Amino acid sequence: MEQPFTAWVGIDWADTKHDICVQAAGDTRHESGCIAHQVEAIDEWANALHRRFGGPIAVALELAKGPIVAALQKYDFLVLFPINPATLAKYREAFQPSGAKDDPADAELALDLLVRHPERFSPLRPQSAAMRSLTSLVERRRQLVGDQTRLTNRLCDTLKQYYPQALEWFDDRGTVLFCDFLDRWPTLRSVRQARTPTLETFFHAHHCRSTRRISARLASIRGATALTDDPAIIGPCRLHVLALVAQLRAVLAAIVQFDREIARVACTLPDYALFETLPGAGPQLAPRLLAAFGEQRERFRSADELQKYAGIAPVTERSGKKSWVHWRLQCPKFLRQTFVEWAAQTIPRSFWAGTYYQQQRAKGSSHHVAVRALAFKWIRILYRCWQTRTPYNETVYLKALGKRSSSLLGKLGLSG
Template sequence: MQYAPHTPLPASAPNGVTAGIDWASADHACCVVDAAGKVVKRFTVNHTGTGLTELTRRLAKAGVAEVAIERGDGPIVEALLAADLTVVVISPNQVKNLRSRYGAAGNKDDRFDAFVLADTLRTDRARLRPLTPDSPATTTLRSTVRARRDLVAHRVAVCNQLRAHLATAFPAAVGLFADLDSPISLAFLTRFDCQDRADWLSERRLAAWLASVGYCGRKTPAALLAHLKAAPHGATGADGTTRAHITRALLAVLTSLVEQIKTLEAQISEQLALHADAQTFTSLPRSGTVRAARLLAEIGDCRARFPDPASLACLAGVAPSTRQSGKHKSVAFRWAVNKQLRDAVCDFAADSRRANPWAAKLYADAIARGKDHPHATRILARAWLYVIWHCWQDGVAYDPAKHGALQALLRQDQQAAA
């Protein structure tokens, strides 16, 4: 297919003026320049509803139709878009390098950065693209997915803290079940939170308790009791009682995190099912629900943002950064990326090789060339993004029967088997 068209900025700014905004948590510095690069207005507004209203009013009064800013989301961007202003995002890394264009010191100053943004929008129009926001459905899904990921990180941290605590307070509880944060493990620790309570257990009592909570695991009551008896003895008496308070406190936090993660996963499932692009991402091998939602949320639904697969791969950080000067050429890891997108794409790619022969071969070939696991995963992720981009641009599901490289590999395997 042809690469997606992008909407460029007009050759000259409407009304001959451009604006730059250096945003902050408390206030925002704004600068307006004319067609010659001369400052015609400077002002600062507070980060409040009244302040944002004043910002759009003063920009309109100055004849501004285009605004450059360092971020592409948040209340200030929503206010600018609601006022029918064209928003152009210039990343902080670009602004840092652009400061040297206007002075050798390179000092950071909010008022100066606002001028740099406004003047860059005036002079570098051919290389800049207007911001096209994602749909509300995608924005909401992104917020939910990222919130879940943050809670998962908290769950892992609390689980590690509980494991470290149990190593001295009640070692037998560690490794009793497959996961320390599993429902059966949390239920066991709620009922038997110290060594003294666990010592009361016999095989018959343990079997009765397991039946009462509906345990249907692979371990028999005898095997579980043997684990409890073989483990180092934990704290007992007054010391055990004191440590049990800590156990219960950590359990309360961990249980709450597990419940809230499940709640967010249910919301993600519902939001994904209602999204217009859901089929493209749920059709990918081993994408599941949460993984597909992460890919969709981080890539978005604005096709103009990624006019070709290379632009998507670069933002995801799976394309290397090449520097060349004279005879010297270096290929390095790409740092200036969307880390959320890179994590989502690499997480999907790493697991896709278990269900897709083409992905498995790409990964294996990279390992055979001496690449480590993260590097091989990024190589596979870059290849997947070219496939995903075409499906995403066409709004179709991934079909293995139409994946040329996969089908060619399958034919080779059939011929070799014959």
């Protein structure tokens, strides 16, 4: 905010149009307008703004990413300032306790908030193309994993209606093996009619070499009794299963493609070496941790800021003699999920992490609370490694605990 702006703009975005409020520097008058969400309309508006005011021009909007942000980032004379939607909502509520809301008014409020409190907001500074690509890849891969889970649950529910034995024969249902089996034998009658050599060849082709497991499956298939013979149940359910299998197969293939692209992009980023060797990180969580920290080390001035931003640090509220602590409701959910999921993976793979988790459980904390507490502690460690560009070393950290006479050392049997 050290540079002088020639104009200030507030934008309330929507799918089909965007309400605009403009104020020239040194003026108090507001000009309201509306532009369609079309590439040509946005380009015409931005260029007209530049011809009129020059630059730079400050733009306040409720997004840090999205179509309108991508469209405006093309113009170097626009400086974007993301405003948290919750902040704008509270600001609106301060002047409109009735709860009334209007898009043009929100654009004016966003403008007013940025003009009156410029020190509260930071300009949007995009990271490198590779880092932004990795961030988008890991987020979209996680969405595909969610689709896999939903499709698998729907598939299991349908099989329970007429073909529950298939669920007994396969423990892992989100696999190509399970899809291929149901594609070929979508009913109990069809699989019972299959010859034993055919079934054995099928399992061998899918890298299932355990003679004991194959024999158990074959014996169960030969001795299975149909749940129902009603064609009104079997026919529709069979079609539904085949439809779900086709969708699940496509999602599984997409996840494999995403894994390959994530591995390719992550290796091009120099900081990836800091995360790929972390305990429990692996090829899925290491890129997510790298994307969580990013490459702008000045973005977080301390580990405490990152803990709060990620939603790992609890919130304390005090009023009079009352005080209560709860977890953060407003935070990037995927970011918090990344730290929590990884912290859970470190419990059996890091000596001190497993001991710390057990200490939290012994105090009466639930599993999820204990894992979040462990994630809180891990963030402080990783932040230090990230800032100094030093890979994490368990031995070095245990020695640091010894210098502080940490109670964990006694639990680990390393106090001597």
